[in-house]
Amino acid sequence: MKTTQSGTGIREKVLDLSSLTGAARFRAAFVDLREGINLLPLAVTLGWLDIKMRYRGSILGPFWMTITTAVMVAALGVLYAELFGIVLKDYLPFLALSLVLWGYISTLITEAASVFSLQSKLITAARMPFSMFATQAIIRNFLVLAHNAVVVLGVFLIFHIVPHKIWLIVPALALWSLDSLAILLCLGVVGARFRDIPPIVGSLLQVFFFITPIIWRPELVGALSGWLLLDPLYPLIAIIRAPLLGESLPRLIWEAALAHSAVLVVIATLVFARFRARIAYWV
Amino acid sequence: MTRVSVDRLCLQFPVYHAENRTLKRSMAHAVASRTGQRVGSVLVEDARQRVTVDVLKEISFSLRSGERLGLVGGNGAGKTTLLRALAGIYEPVSGRVCVRGEIGTLLDTQLGMNMELTGAENVRLRCLFHGVGQAETRAILQNVSDFAELGDFLALPVKTYSSGMLVRLAFGLATAITPDVLFMDEWILAGDITFLAKARKRIEALVQKSDVLVMSSHQPEIIRQWCTRLIWLDKGQIRMDGPTDVVLDAYLQG
Numbered sequence: 001m002k003t004t005q006s007g008t009g010i011r012e013k014v015l016d017l018s019s020l021t022g023a024a025r026f027r028a029a030f031v032d033l034r035e036g037i038n039l040l041p042l043a044v045t046l047g048w049l050d051i052k053m054r055y056r057g058s059i060l061g062p063f064w065m066t067i068t069t070a071v072m073v074a075a076l077g078v079l080y081a082e083l084f085g086i087v088l089k090d091y092l093p094f095l096a097l098s099l100v101l102w103g104y105i106s107t108l109i110t111e112a113a114s115v116f117s118l119q120s121k122l123i124t125a126a127r128m129p130f131s132m133f134a135t136q137a138i139i140r141n142f143l144v145l146a147h148n149a150v151v152v153l154g155v156f157l158i159f160h161i162v163p164h165k166i167w168l169i170v171p172a173l174a175l176w177s178l179d180s181l182a183i184l185l186c187l188g189v190v191g192a193r194f195r196d197i198p199p200i201v202g203s204l205l206q207v208f209f210f211i212t213p214i215i216w217r218p219e220l221v222g223a224l225s226g227w228l229l230l231d232p233l234y235p236l237i238a239i240i241r242a243p244l245l246g247e248s249l250p251r252l253i254w255e256a257a258l259a260h261s262a263v264l265v266v267i268a269t270l271v272f273a274r275f276r277a278r279i280a281y282w283v
Numbered sequence: 284m285t286r287v288s289v290d291r292l293c294l295q296f297p298v299y300h301a302e303n304r305t306l307k308r309s310m311a312h313a314v315a316s317r318t319g320q321r322v323g324s325v326l327v328e329d330a331r332q333r334v335t336v337d338v339l340k341e342i343s344f345s346l347r348s349g350e351r352l353g354l355v356g357g358n359g360a361g362k363t364t365l366l367r368a369l370a371g372i373y374e375p376v377s378g379r380v381c382v383r384g385e386i387g388t389l390l391d392t393q394l395g396m397n398m399e400l401t402g403a404e405n406v407r408l409r410c411l412f413h414g415v416g417q418a419e420t421r422a423i424l425q426n427v428s429d430f431a432e433l434g435d436f437l438a439l440p441v442k443t444y445s446s447g448m449l450v451r452l453a454f455g456l457a458t459a460i461t462p463d464v465l466f467m468d469e470w471i472l473a474g475d476i477t478f479l480a481k482a483r484k485r486i487e488a489l490v491q492k493s494d495v496l497v498m499s500s501h502q503p504e505i506i507r508q509w510c511t512r513l514i515w516l517d518k519g520q521i522r523m524d525g526p527t528d529v530v531l532d533a534y535l536q537g
Contacts, residue, residue: 012383012384012463013383013384013385013386014381014382014383015371015380015381015382015383015386016379016380016381017371017374017375017379017380017381018375018377018378018379018380019374019375019376019377019378020374038414039411039412041411042408042411042412045407045408045411046408049397049400049404049408053399053400056399121391121395122395123372124367124372124390124391125372125388125390125391125395126370126372126386126388126390126391126395127370127371127372127386127388128412277374280367280372280373280374281296281297281373282297282299
């Protein structure tokens, strides 16, 4: 779709569609992204309404998420601090932050596999940029993250945790948004075509929950710590977790996070550009 | 001015029945073609039969400002698919579709509305989608509620509406954000007589602003009243294209 200057001087929308090949596919994917970003106000409203609707009629509303997280953190924290033999004061802030970050990652990836197939009604009702559904999912999950962050804040206040180089979470969150968009577009396309993807993603996520340093500290693996960098989720979690916990972060972790993101973005661009026009046929 | 032009448009639909939609079949196919061996005869044969259906074949026509085109044809002739292709939902497999101006669509049975949200919320969302400002959104909300005569129901979730109320809301909304080109599927005209009269007045006002309407319908009397031109679709191809009376008489005779 492009906008051209018409004879009367009024900018008029022109929808010009044909079968695309090569570079034109990438241009069309880019246009989709740009239009999706232009619709950010709509995505924000929809993302917020998603949460409101989920809790419509309940007294506490979205704060049920906060309570659920608080209970989970308290229960797991006390138990695992005992199991690992770590002082609660050292462990609980780490666990609270890790679980909340993991909550965002796992929900987003799970939703990514069906981000288009669940919207088949809207997709076949009117032409819309597909990336709008992705930004809607990102905003919805960031809002959930914000509700859960209350728990982290509480734990930090109780245990007097002082962040270190807190400005580092700004580039980290930017990287998270970019990766989220890439995952949603890529998995969304694949999940629309192959209905096996959602269950596969679900079981893989369960594996990643245990092999990624979320409930255990990365130092525990000792000599294996080099291998941990191959797990794409570890560096991504670490770049947010370390500055907030007031720990210093080796440069290698950031480099690993950037490398994993670069691979992801390239794959997502290729998949989305190649199959964007087919999504409507598949959902 | 030419509003809509369609040039040798073809659409094929892939048919993924449960058998070959799965990852297993595709993987088996990929492995088999790489090694030149059959992983399992049944799997490969299934995967190779990628069934596609030709829904639209070599469709060409163009519409000028002020034209009201009706689509007729039996079930499965491709009317809804053609409307969706015109609206840019299905991008062409080959050929070209070009539409000038803001597009309004009334295709889906739920009309792209969220059933859990209230009527007013749905109106506001649609305004956001079209990038309409605050003041204009209020005007549109007023306009829609006047047309749809929903009264207090506008503050209730859409799922509590009767189908007539839903259609009135959707029709009012799609025509309030003045589209230049409106695509409308047949079931939308299933409303009662008073609604049809109102809807017709509204459409006529739109068309007078030199806009284009494309609709499909099974009801001859509605087509005769509403359309200036007809296209008769048969198995995805244009069987006849011309003035309403000529094509409709031929169509009704079979």
